[in-house]
Amino acid sequence: MSIETTLPMGDLINPGQNRLASVQIVNWGTFDGAHTIKVDRAGTLLTGDSGVGKSTIFDAMLQVMDARPRMNEAAQNNSGTNAEEKRNAFSYMRGRLGTQGADDGAGTAYQRPGATWSAVCLTFDNGLGQITSLSVVMDLPATGTEHNLGRYYLVHNRPLDLQALQAGMRGRFTKGSLETLLPGAAVFDSHKMFAERYRHALGVEDEKAFNLLRILQTGKGLGGTVNDFFRNNVLDTPRTLTAAEEAVEDFSHLRSIRRQLERARQQRDHLQSVPELHTRYREAADALAHNRALAKEGLPAYRQRLALEGAQRTAEKLEQAATAARSELSAAETRRATLKDQRDALSTRYTEEGGGAIATLERELAAAAAQLRSRETVENAAKDELAAAGIDVDFSPAGLVTARSRATELVKSLSADLDAVKERSSNAHGEAWSLKGQIAKLENEIGSFRRRKSNIRQESLDQRARICAATGINEADMPFAAELIDLPAEHAQWRPAAERTLRSLATALLVRGEHMAAVTRFLSENDMQGYVRCIDVSVPVDGPTEPGPDDLITKLITRDTEMGRWVARKITAHYDFVCVEDPAGLADVAKGVSLGGAVKRNRSTTEKDDRHTKASDNVLGFDNKDTVAALGNELLALRGVFEEADNLSRQHASEQDELVRRLAAVRAIAADERTWEDLSADAARAAVAVATDRLESARDANADLEQIRFELDTAELDLTAATEKVGVLKGDAARLDADLAAAVERRTALSAKAPEALSEGLRSALAELFEPFGDLTDPARLKEAAGEVERSLITEQGRLEKTLLETRAKLERTFETFSDKWGSDFGTSVESAGAYEDRFEDIISEGLPQREAEFREYFNNRTYERFSDLLQLLDEERRSISSRLLPLNSVLRRVEYSAGSHLEIEVATTVPDAAYKFRTELKNALPMMGSRQDKADMDARYAALEGLVDRLKDPEEKRWRAEVLDVRSHVTITCTHRLASGHTYTNLQASLMSGGEGQRFTAFIMASALAYQLGIVSQGFSTYGTVMMDEAFVKSSLSFAEASINALHEFGFQLLLAAPEDKVDLSRFLGSVTEILRDDVTNRSGVLERGLGNSRSVDILLR
Missing domain, CATH: 3.40.50.300 (P-loop containing nucleotide triphosphate hydrolases)
Structure with a gap:
């Protein structure tokens, strides 16, 4: 090419x-x-x-x-x-050519x-x-x-x-x-x-x-997006994150100062009662020492003194009475001698005129009468047995034979009847006894409820008392949820439903967040001998905040207290059961409860718990008046049932006793083998009649002897009365002489033991104690009075000892918990109360004011400076993004994006609601400079700031922390295409463009991003440029x-x-x-x- x-x-x-x-x-x-x-x-x-x-x-x-x-x-x-084969440094160094061979032993060339x-x-x-x-x-x-x-x-x-x-x-x-x-x-x-x-x-x-x-x-x-690219790859990590970390770290020092302040406050509150308790302890100790002196030293001496004075008065009275008794005895003996002479004269005259024969006949009549009485006793017993056996026959020889024949037959039938009656009696007695036990149990329950105000079971109240005694928490600050819930009269019919639905919550102890650690520690270290459930009310309640029109909470009322309102929120959020009167209505709701107590927990689960349906099982209520009234009605009804059962039991018992007596009588008759003569008294009656006739004939023969006999009997009676009087007077005189001798001897003995001298204070105190008993001449009365005084002293001593022990226990428990929490060199015995009292005075006079001043100084200066700088930095860092990005537009305007057009980067402020709320809360939590703050306001601001700091430190709040501190998310960066005609296309995205357009757009954005990072625009130059x-x-x-x-x-x-x-x-x-x-x-x-x-x-x- x-x-x-x-x-x-x-x-x-x-x-x-x-x-x-x-x-x-x-x-x-x-x-x-x-x-x-x-x-x-x-x-x-x-x-x-x-x-x-x-x-x-x-x-x-x-x-x-x-x-x-x-x-x-x-x-x-x-x-x-992806490439077919991954390249790496090893393959590049070796210069990989490919794979050699085609078999299993092939390798890389x-x-x-x-x-x-x-x-x-x-x-x-x-x-x-x-x-x-x-x-x-x-x-x-x-x-x-x-x-x-x-x-x-x-x-x-x-x-x-x-x-x-x-x-x-x-x-x-x-x-x-x-x-x-x-x-x-x-x-x-x-x-x-x-x-x-x-x-x-x-x-x-x-x-x-x-x-x-x-x-x-x-x-x-x-x-x-452009915004995501700049936020994730271009924009520098804002200084706000480091500033927040430094502020949070610095806050730890304020927290340390705050802990020292809280420590001083807690120590002050912990020792608040020590001066009063120490004064009460000293007063009780002094009173107890005085009481013991009265009982141990004063009472015996004062009693001895009273006994001596009483003995002197008693001896004088007895001496006068003995003299009068001797005179009366001499006159009675003279009277008895005269009457004896008169009787002897009449007896001699009666004998001389034939009275001996009549006396013999009288003795014979008396012997016959005695024999008649003996025979009538046997006869009456036989008749009583016949009556008891229910056998109606004449008491004659023939009737006796008939009665014994019938008795033999009745033994079998009555035995069978007795077994049936015994079974009925036993059943009736058992039923009455069971009802009596139920009444006693119900009376005990009523008594237990009357001794307390809560519907909570006594063992649960005892568990709470143990926890409070060990942790120092007031029972009023740790209520059961049930004590904060009640039902108004118009919704009383929903009590069974409410009791079943809320039982797990109602029986739980509500614990404040600051007390939860101490309560948890006590539960962990002690055997509670039962089930205890505690709920930390400082944990926020999630779930619905507004109840539905028929929700369970609408049938209830809760106490207008902080914990009462928490219970209302808890029921609204987690017990949002719809109340339906017709059970068929449960099918139309996700969660509901019927009037009868059937609870629909979710779409698939419905349950009913009838294990706690009695009035005594109810736990909801501000007090237990309704429970006591319901139990009282139940007791009245139960007593009525018992009365009927008891009457029936008594009736069956009476039938059984009657049948037992009759069967015993029948068996006795059947087994009796005595003859008619052994049972009848007819012969004895005839003998008495004969003796009576003979005596009357003898008396008719000598009529004058009757007058002599009457006079003799009268003289005998007078002599007997005189003799008895002489005996009584001799006894009285002897008793008086003995009493006098004993009184004199007691007076002598008491005089020999001179009573110890008493201080005026002990004497006047004892005189006041004995004053209600009046004259104590009688030793028994003195003993009784002394016993009463001694018992009153012992009772008072017991009360004082109890007060002393309770006060001592409170002081030592206060010292022990103080030593456990903060350590102490004073020890924990009551003897160190003075040192703790001095410590309390030092805290309120010096320690606490110093800590408060130190906290106020640091909070108002260092902490304010740190967090106010953070607030300022949040604005500065957000604005710096715009100040560094927007100058890039001066370069972008010089480069054509297309014919006559250019790109422009725009930065919009989009602070999230969470960040705005954070800044507002942080600003409100900082102290107000230039105005004096009271303790409550400063504590509230510190608590608010501490909550924000804890949330900033919480690893689970990482997303929230980034949202409020990372100012890169507080701006939205977009790119706008401005045409030569003035039209604009906003919020350009490479993903919505063709491949070539996307590469061009990416190059422009990348160039801007690199210029931002290297500071080319802001500095005008960069030392790196490839x-x-x-x-x-x-x-x-x-x-x-x-x-x-x-x-x-x-x-x-x-x-x-x-x-x-x-x-x-x-x-x-x-x-x-x-x-x-x-x-x-x-x-x-x-x-x-x-x-x-x-x-x-x-x-x-x-x-």
Whole structure:
């Protein structure tokens, strides 16, 4: 093919700008041996047939510029398919020829199968005599694979000295050997360090510029919209991200100061009760000591004193009573002697006038009467047995025989009846006993509910009490959810449904976020002896926020407190069950509950739990009045049932007892073998009648003896009464003498033990205690009174000890928790209360004010400065994008995009709602300078700022963080085509254009992006200016390609283009042409260079 000659370059182009001058390649793909490609400062076109090695050269250059280059990417991007075989550095170094053979033992054939080395060197010249060469040298052992490939990078001030490498190479390359062979060269075994060095040498600060160069070289295109391309590949990472990190890091110091402030506040709150408790403890200890002195020392002495005074008064009274008793006894004895003489005289007279015979008859009558009574007892017992047995016969010899015959028959029938009655009685008794147990259980339940206000089970309340006692949390701050939920009277019929649906939530403890760690720790370290469920109310509730018209929450009321409102939100969001009165209505809703308590959880699951249906099982309610009333009604009904069952039981028991008695009587009659004479009292009655007749006949014979007998009986009675009186008076006198002796002895004994002297305070206190009992002369009364006083002292002592123990326990628990949380050198015993009280005073007088001042100072100054700078930087960085991009339009206006038209980049501010909200919240969270803030306002602002900082640090909020801080997403970059007529086409996209149009548009945008990155427009100059493009403008017409090249030239770039032969006309816009040739026989490539002004013949040696 003919090679056209380009126009002379004229004056030196862009002196001071590093432009590619040459490319050296050694043993790379089909380029066997050493090859040098000269690159004109005005640009060079690499051309040749397909497959001659153009992309091979660009892949070689990528080895220098990229740590992980993708080979032949431009050809793959333009063809739309992947290469059949992936190229890599190993295959290029070996010079892969293809596959040998067709059998299973086939292998890959290489041009350089043995030990070999390769090198690529890019030499840049700034036109002012400064040379910078960037090289990569690689080696492979004879049997090495791609894993054995060695690679070193070099930065030097001259082209790579290939002869020195070839001549001095001994074995494989090392860093030391390369530094020896190439003096002055900087050798690197890491591309990262190499890239940092060559970017500095070429004057390129940001790696993104080389990323753009790689995109241009491989022909990837924009990869999306103009906005996405600039945002992802062009715009610098905004300083707002670093500023936010620094502000967040600095906030950690404020957080530390805040923790110290919170620590001081918590210590103050923790020790708040210590002064009062310590005072109460001292007062209780003093009162207890006084009480013990009264009981131990004062009471015995005071009681002894009262006993002595009482003994003296008692002895005096007894002495007077004993004297009076002796006088009365003497008079009674004289009266008894007189009556005895009268009786003796009458007895002698009665005997002398025949009274002895009558006395004998009287004794006989008495003996007969006694025998009659004995026989009547036996007879009556026999009659009673007949009556008890229910046998109605005459009490006669014949009747007795009949009764015994009937009794034998009744024994069998009554035994069978007794078994049936016993069974009925047992059943009735069991039923009554069961009901009695139910009544007792129900009464206990009612009593338990009356002793508390909540419907929650007592064991659950005890569990909460344990948690609160251990953690110091007030029970009011940790309610059960059920205590915050109730049903109004008009919706009372929905209680069964609400109880079933909300039971799991209702029985859960609601814990504030700041208490959750302490509660969790206690639950983890202790056996709760049951099930405990806690819910952290600080966690936001997700789900619906507004209830439906028939949702369950509309049937309930919740307490108007913070936690009550949380419960309402929770039920609204997670228990959004529709209430339907007709169970058929459940089919029409996704989640619902019927009036009877059937719960439809989802489309496929409906359930009903009847395990907790009793009134005592209810848990919902602000108090338990309704539960107590329901249980009271249940108790009344149960008592009525019990009364009926108890009456029936008593009736059956009475029947059983009656039957048992009758059966016993029947058996006794059947077994009785006594004769009629053994049972009858008729003979005894006849004997009494005979004795009575004889006595009456004797008395009728001597009528005068009756008067004497009457007088004698009277005298006997008087004497007996006198004798009894004398005995009583003797006993009274003896008792009085004994009492007097005992009183005198007790007085003497008490006098011998003089009572101890008491202090006035103890004496007056004891006198006040004994005053209600009045006169205590009686020792028993004194003992009783002393016992009452002692019991009152013991009771008071117990109360004081309880107060002392409770106060001590509270103090020591306060000290223990203080020591556990913050550590303490004071110990945890009550003896250290004074030290803790002093600590409390120090906190409120010095420590807390100092911490508050330190926090206020840092928050109002350092923190404000950091975050206000961030707010300012968010605006500055966003505006800087426009200030750096919009000047590019001055260049774009000078380059025709098409006839008389040009492109224009537009930047619109599109701050996302999240970013706007973040800035507003951050601004509101910062302190208000120039105005005094109270504690509540500062705490609220700190809490708001802490929430924002925590969200900025949260790894799961990475997307939100980028949205609010990355100002690249706060602008929208578009490209507008302005025609000569004034018409415009906005928001141009390469993906909507034809292939050639797309390449032209991409070239313009890429040129603008490179100019932005290299600062060509803003600085007016760039120290780097080479752009390399493989498969350049293969889809574009010459006019499109010309416009694209002009744009790149206008932005100050040197072009190294690779294109097929049919695109050789591109050379007219460049400084030189280099043709790549390949010998198909030897599979080796070479280069042929042509340029105007230095044109010369070139011998091509294919090695």
